[in-house]
Amino acid sequence: MDHRQSGPGAGYREAFAWQHPHDVFREHAALSGFENDGQRAFDIGALADLSREAWDAMPPVRWPVSRSEVAWDITRGWHGDGRLRMVPVTPQPTRATTDAFYPLILNSGRIRDQWHTMTRTGAVPRLMQHIAEPMVEVAPQDAVRYQLPADGLARIWSRHGVMVAKVAISEGQRPGSLFVPMHWNNQFARQGRVNNLLAAVTDPYSGQPESKQAAVAIAAWQPAWHSELFCREPLPFPAAWHWRRRATPGVLHYSLAGEASARQWLSAWCARRGWQLQVADGGAVWNLLAWHQGRLMLGWWSDAREPAVDCAWISAAFAAPPSDAVQRHALLSGRPGAAVAPRGGSSAAALGWGNGQLTRPSPAAAPASGRWVGS
Numbered sequence: 058m059d060h061r062q063s064g065p066g067a068g069y070r071e072a073f074a075w076q077h078p079h080d081v082f083r084e085h086a087a088l089s090g091f092e093n094d095g096q097r098a099f100d101i102g103a104l105a106d107l108s109r110e111a112w113d114a115m116p117p118v119r120w121p122v123s124r125s126e127v128a129w130d131i132t133r134g135w136h137g138d139g140r141l142r143m144v145p146v147t148p149q150p151t152r153a154t155t156d157a158f159y160p161l162i163l164n165s166g167r168i169r170d171q172w173h174t175m176t177r178t179g180a181v182p183r184l185m186q187h188i189a190e191p192m193v194e195v196a197p198q199d200a201v202r203y204q205l206p207a208d209g210l211a212r213i214w215s216r217h218g219v220m221v222a223k224v225a226i227s228e229g230q231r232p233g234s235l236f237v238p239m240h241w242n243n244q245f246a247r248q249g250r251v252n253n254l255l256a257a258v259t260d261p262y263s264g265q266p267e268s269k270q271a272a273v274a275i276a277a278w279q280p281a282w283h284s285e286l287f288c289r290e291p292l293p294f295p296a297a298w299h300w301r302r303r304a305t306p307g308v309l310h311y312s313l314a315g316e317a318s319a320r321q322w323l324s325a326w327c328a329r330r331g332w333q334l335q336v337a338d339g340g341a342v343w344n345l346l347a348w349h350q351g352r353l354m355l356g357w358w359s360d361a362r363e364p365a366v367d368c369a370w371i372s373a374a375f376a377a378p379p380s381d382a383v384q385r386h387a388l389l390s391g392r393p394g395a396a397v398a399p400r401g402g403s404s405a406a407a408l409g410w411g412n413g414q415l416t417r418p419s420p421a422a423a424p425a426s427g428r429w430v431g432s
Contacts, residue, residue, distance in 0.1 A: 163236075298313055323345065
């Protein structure tokens with residue numbers, strides 16, 4: 058991964074102002090010696106001021122190369138006699154074993170564009186283009202056997218927990234096995250952590266966790282609704298909602314799914330903020346835009362299947378809101394150039410909330426154009 062691109066993209070341009078690998082090495086060397094007065098064996102702090110020319114010509118170096126007067130004594134070693142100790146072990150198979158209730162082996166691992174728990178890489182849109190959300194890779198034979206639709210959601214569970222992931226059918230996946238990336242955590246998805254499924258098995262000598270495999274079961278999950286949500290501030294989602302956070306510049310973006318209707322909860326949440334609402338209601342389709350003093354505060358697009366919306370166009374509307382009723386109506390559909398809301402009828406009326414009653418907003422509360430869709 059090129060940190061010259063990922064760091065600035067995550068909003069840390071000054072901290073990633075390196076121009077050459079030599080700059081990275083010097084920072085690495087300085088950190089190895091930071092607050093290290095012999096407590097840590099690795100210490101090359103004395104190389105932190107190495108010139109570019111000296112770095113280019115540097116031969117292999119045996120550490121420690123410390124500035125500290127009480128640097129780690131390599132002759133003392135880890136065991137006091139200056140020698141390493143080899144521990145003979147008997148190879149052990151993984152603890153994961155299948156049975157009638159958990160017939161599949163799940164393997165966890167890395168994917169190309171993510172690093173550990175995505176603390177920085179998860180906020181870079183370009184790095185999220187490869188795989189944007191928790192996914193489970195399934196062999197075609199298993200997809201047929203367990204009735205898993207491509208790009209649908211699936212629940213995966215083991216003796217230890219459960220997770221939700223999007224199905225990716227792959228000819229390269231071994232039948233009887235699944236693959237799930239290790240990177241997603243509770244900051245980026247609800248029930249997206251593969252560690253929910255894994256046993257806390259560790260090596261008796263090193264303490265290294267096994268954390269790779271589990272015996273699992275899988276089934277398709279068909280929620281009552283899917284939604285794309287764009288907003289300026291985080292929402293305290295109900296515990297029953299499944300959500301995945303996406304990296305979208307300038308706005309928070311979530312993909313959600315659930316069983317019970319979200320309409321009442323979301324409308325009430327917007328009402329408490331005094332926002333004016335613009336709504337399209339067409340059966341399974343329920344779209345909502347929330348406005349405050351001419352600014353788009355929140356956009357919600359939902360359907361019985363994943364709504365097809367133009368994410369870049371919607372994100373741009375948060376920076377430059379539509380200037381007339383036709384454009385606002387198109388925004389309510391989630392796609393540029395749309396003259397009406399998506400499938401089904403449209404009740405695209407902008408409503409104000411006050412004292413628990415639905416009322417037309419006053420002209421002063423309208424967006425910059427001075428007109429509301431449906432007025």
